[in-house]
Amino acid sequence: MSLATEALFRALADPTRLRCLLLLHAEGELCVCELTHALGESQPKISRHLAQLREAGIVSDRRQGLWVYYCLHPQLPTWAQEVLRVTAAGVTGDLPYAADAQALHDMPNRPGAVCCA
Amino acid sequence: MSLATEALFRALADPTRLRCLLLLHAEGELCVCELTHALGESQPKISRHLAQLREAGIVSDRRQGLWVYYCLHPQLPTWAQEVLRVTAAGVTGDLPYAADAQALHDMPNRPGAVCCA
DNA sequence: CGTGAATATACGCCTGGCCATATATTCGAG
DNA sequence: CTCGAATATATGGCCAGGCGTATATTCACG
Known part of the structure; x- marks a missing residue:
């Protein structure tokens, strides 16, 4: 994976994409x-937004019946993973990060997610 | 320093600003x-671009005579510093990072920069 | 003061990117 | 084959933000 530095930060610059990536x-x-x-x-x-992330090579998708599962791209460069890790650890109150995770876990009828193959 | 997560990534999303920050x-x-x-x-x-970074609280400036010196803001949150560190370590070939540093050191008549006070 | 160097801001233009709405696709069930 | 659920894409409008050029500001120096 080459993933241009600028491409990652452009992806992270939109709150919707950032929240998706932190959740994933x-x-x-x-x-x-x-x-x-x-x-x-x-x-x-x-x-x-997921399509953008996919085209940028940041996430990968897997179709299973009616559902399409997304996860961080398996060959995401180490430095990019580090950026996400550091960001997740340091988020301030400006992003509804915790609330997103809460809403996810409270969701009824969740399709059984396992782990990214 | 609170520095919204989104604000940092919007700043890093522009190649000119990213190159400035990596150099600083x-x-x-x-x-x-x-x-x-x-x-x-x-x-x-x-x-x-430096003005934007200043207004975002990412860099701070210091006037000395005719010159204005910029450095990373002294109270830049740890996680933001980490993002920069990890990025500097992982830059691929898409950014002229090394070339920028080279051009800097080859510059004639550099005003004597010391260290960020 | 007046002049020139270093830096900052103003202005107008234009592209990129985000959004909402509507529509197309894909697939399992029956 | 049809239908409905989950997902994807197409379309058009709109605004943030980047750029170049021109101009304003700030300061050292004489």
């Missing part, structure tokens, strides 16, 4: 409906 | 003309 970093693998519910955003919005 | 991270303190020369960009362009 913490949870491993999530499908679109879970992310939609956790962030409380519209489905097309989430889908569009 | 490596060199400690630099004046506008040094950055202008190192990046090979126009003076107003550098100045405008």
Whole structure:
């Protein structure tokens, strides 16, 4: 994976994408409906941002029946993983990070996510 | 320093600002003309981006005679410093990071930068 | 003061990127 | 084959933000 430095930061610059990535970093693998519910955003919005992340090589997707599961790209460069780790550890109150995770876990009828293959 | 997570990444999303920050991270303190020369960009362009970084609380400036020196803000949160450190260590070839540093050191008549007070 | 060097700001233009809405695709169930 | 659920894409509008150029500010020096 080469992943341009600038490309990662452009991806992280949008709050919706950043929240998705932090959730994926913490949870491993999530499908679109879970992310939609956790962030409380519209489905097309989430889908569009996930497509951007996919095209940038930051996440990878896996279709399973009706659901599409996303996870951080397995070959994501170490430095990029480090950026996410450090960010997750240091988020201030400006991002609803904790609330997103809470909403995710409170979601009824979650499709059974396992782990990113 | 509170520095919103999103604000930092928006700052890093522009290549000019990212290059400035990486140079400041490596060199400690630099004046506008040094950055202008190192990046090979126009003076107003550098100045405008530095102003944004200053307003975001990411860098701080110090006037000394005719020159204005910039450095990473002394109270920059730890996690933000970590992001810069990790990034500097992991830059791929897409950013002229090494070339910028080279151009800086090759610059004639550099004002004597010391260290960020 | 007046002049020139270093830096900052103002202005107008224009592209990129975000959004909401609507529509297309894909797939399992029956 | 049809239908509905989950997801993806297309379209058009809109605004943030980047750029170059021109101009303003600030300061050392004589």
